[in-house]
Amino acid sequence: MSEIYDIGYRHYDGPRLGRGHSTRALAVHSLRGIFGLGRTARSKIMPFSLFVIMLLPAVVSIAMMALAQQRGLPYSGFAVIMQAVVAVFLASQAPTVVAPDLRYRVLPLYLSRPVSIAEYVGAKVAAMTVALFLLVAVPLVLIYVGELVVDMPGPPATGEFLGSLLMALVLALLLSSFGLALASFTPRRGLGVASVILVYLLASASVPVIYETLRSAGDESAAAWAWLANPFWLVDSVQSWLFGTPPHSIEGAYPNGPASAAILVVLLGIAVLALALRYRKAASR
Amino acid sequence: MHILATEGLTKRFPTVTAVDQLSVTVGPGVTGLVGANGAGKSTLIKILLGLLPPSGGTARVLDLDVTAQGAEIRRLVGYMPEHECLPPDVSATEFVVHLAQMSGLPRTAARERAADVLRHVGLAEERYRAVGGYSTGMKQRVKLAQALVHDPKLIFLDEPTNGLDPRGRDEMLTLIRRIGTEFGISVLVTSHLLGELERICDHVIVIDAGRLLRSSAIGEFTQATQTVTVEVEDGLEPLAARLTETGLTVSPQGRMLVVKVAGPETFDAIRDAAVDLDLCLIRLEQGRHRIEDVFREEAAGV
Numbered sequence: 001m002s003e004i005y006d007i008g009y010r011h012y013d014g015p016r017l018g019r020g021h022s023t024r025a026l027a028v029h030s031l032r033g034i035f036g037l038g039r040t041a042r043s044k045i046m047p048f049s050l051f052v053i054m055l056l057p058a059v060v061s062i063a064m065m066a067l068a069q070q071r072g073l074p075y076s077g078f079a080v081i082m083q084a085v086v087a088v089f090l091a092s093q094a095p096t097v098v099a100p101d102l103r104y105r106v107l108p109l110y111l112s113r114p115v116s117i118a119e120y121v122g123a124k125v126a127a128m129t130v131a132l133f134l135l136v137a138v139p140l141v142l143i144y145v146g147e148l149v150v151d152m153p154g155p156p157a158t159g160e161f162l163g164s165l166l167m168a169l170v171l172a173l174l175l176s177s178f179g180l181a182l183a184s185f186t187p188r189r190g191l192g193v194a195s196v197i198l199v200y201l202l203a204s205a206s207v208p209v210i211y212e213t214l215r216s217a218g219d220e221s222a223a224a225w226a227w228l229a230n231p232f233w234l235v236d237s238v239q240s241w242l243f244g245t246p247p248h249s250i251e252g253a254y255p256n257g258p259a260s261a262a263i264l265v266v267l268l269g270i271a272v273l274a275l276a277l278r279y280r281k282a283a284s285r
Numbered sequence: 286m287h288i289l290a291t292e293g294l295t296k297r298f299p300t301v302t303a304v305d306q307l308s309v310t311v312g313p314g315v316t317g318l319v320g321a322n323g324a325g326k327s328t329l330i331k332i333l334l335g336l337l338p339p340s341g342g343t344a345r346v347l348d349l350d351v352t353a354q355g356a357e358i359r360r361l362v363g364y365m366p367e368h369e370c371l372p373p374d375v376s377a378t379e380f381v382v383h384l385a386q387m388s389g390l391p392r393t394a395a396r397e398r399a400a401d402v403l404r405h406v407g408l409a410e411e412r413y414r415a416v417g418g419y420s421t422g423m424k425q426r427v428k429l430a431q432a433l434v435h436d437p438k439l440i441f442l443d444e445p446t447n448g449l450d451p452r453g454r455d456e457m458l459t460l461i462r463r464i465g466t467e468f469g470i471s472v473l474v475t476s477h478l479l480g481e482l483e484r485i486c487d488h489v490i491v492i493d494a495g496r497l498l499r500s501s502a503i504g505e506f507t508q509a510t511q512t513v514t515v516e517v518e519d520g521l522e523p524l525a526a527r528l529t530e531t532g533l534t535v536s537p538q539g540r541m542l543v544v545k546v547a548g549p550e551t552f553d554a555i556r557d558a559a560v561d562l563d564l565c566l567i568r569l570e571q572g573r574h575r576i577e578d579v580f581r582e583e584a585a586g587v
Contacts, residue, residue, distance in 0.1 A: 009405060009468040012398055012436035016360060016389040025386035039374055040415070100372045109431060112334055112364035113387045114356045283336075 062146030095192030128176035317482030373417025
């Protein structure tokens with residue numbers, strides 16, 4: 001009586017898709033997790049409020065264009081100017097991508113399925129990269145659409161806009177691989193948040209210290225390299241080299257050219273290596 | 286046909302040899318893998334999943350080689366780990382759907398399968414709530430559901446009754462038996478309680494310190510080790526003496542007697558002896574063989 005219908009066990013004979021499908025499913029699942037979708041309302045507060053904060057300058061910029069026929073934020077400088085918000089987003093959300101699987105030992109469930117550990121890490125980095133890219137790119141697109149609609153005098157800054165989109169992607173990749181590597185070293189979320197924000201603060205705070213030290217030693221040109229300790233300025237310097245945009249440093253120009261691009265590639269390599277080592281250890285447990 | 290077969294399988298870690306020259310074959314149905322903690326059960330499962338390369342020997346699962354075809358094996362096999370492995374902030378449904386997709390099922394199929402499997406393991410409305418608030422029994426069911434969701438040919442269950450109360454334990458064992466029979470999925474289930482596995486397994490493998498102690502059908506097991514425990518209010522000694530007189534093997538264990546069962550006549554002999562001596566019989570229970578009994582026997586036999 002208690003069982004109203006029991007159709008018994010049914011076997012599954014539908015399609016079984018490849019590892020590409022699984023990796024994509026994991027990336028989408030992680031991306032939803034970053035924005036708190038399918039989770040409690042509380043886990044949506046942080047990502048969405050930061051997202052809204054990122055949109056405010058875009059709205060102001062459009063208003064300036066519409067009312068004063070004046071450009072507000074330059075596309076190329078948007079990420080640098082909004083860097084604190086981007087860094088807080090990275091620090092608060094990177095641990096949600098990697099920490100639970102380590103802390104609650106979900107990783108063995110993934111590894112007992114066809115995906116490899118490299119695909120697992122790849123999907124996580126991809127999800128965080130897409131999230132950060134959306135955070136920076138959506139306001140940029142909004143400003144650009146605003147610019148087209150307002151019909152500013154002179155041609156639209158399409159080149160600068162597209163360049164800034166590409167650099168937003170590069171920045172997102174650099175930040176997410178570093179953020180996830182840092183966050184993956186501790187299974188505790190709080191510590192993950194703290195370690196990411198601490199590294200960002202150290203990187204930013206070290207800039208003026210190194211800069212002043214070298215400048216007082218009379219080495220102006222070497223001092224300029226200090227800017228590149230901050231990931232946002234590093235990416236900006238690569239942008240300045242690739243697209244000829246003005247540097248958005250606080251004072252003075254900084255070196256740009258293949259050297260800063262090389263630093264960026266090396267840093268990416270270090271982050272990927274750290275992730276690989278971390279997860280090789282986690283997988284063998 | 287063999288579901289899995291190992292040949293001289295060895296796994297050495299820097300300090301210990303977890304699996305030592307293990308050669309064993311497993312057929313379809315429910316197979317128990319028994320061993321004390323640290324006997325190498327979990328290591329063996331990891332090797333069979335293709336996650337840990339063996340130091341020597343070979344192993345084939347569903348006729349696929351564990352070192353070369355790990356990914357294919359993991360597509361057809363389910364795994365329920367011993368430890369907790371559920372994130373607390375997602376619902377059982379969302380989690381099981383996600384893991385079904387990770388096993389290669391398209392999204393709609395994953396949803397259907399997850400709903401089906403969660404029903405089979407006995408999770409009703411609570412499957413929409415976050416896993417963090419579940420009892421141990423419910424968590425074990427979710428763990429089992431994720432191992433079944435992609436309709437595997439074979440599942441590895443590592444200590445599925447761990448931490449369950451007697452009722453939960455019974456339900457879990459019944460469910461495992463159903464998986465092996467009704468669902469038609471072969472099962473390799475580990476436990477350190479032989480008595481538990483006797484109820485559900487067709488075949489039992491006993492390992493100790495990574496070596497094979499014994500591998501036989503369940504029938505041979507119970508025949509070799511069948512005992513009955515007798516408890517009486519007073520007069521344990523006279524009863525023991527009387528039973529020994531009639532030619533039974535009797536060993537006192539605290540306030541109880543363990544009598545080796547020679548056949549159905551043994552039960553009659555115990556009953557008659559109790560009646561003759563005018564004793565108050567409290568308990569007559571079929572012996573639960575503990576893993577130690579098997580170890581003792583094997584050690585004596587070697």
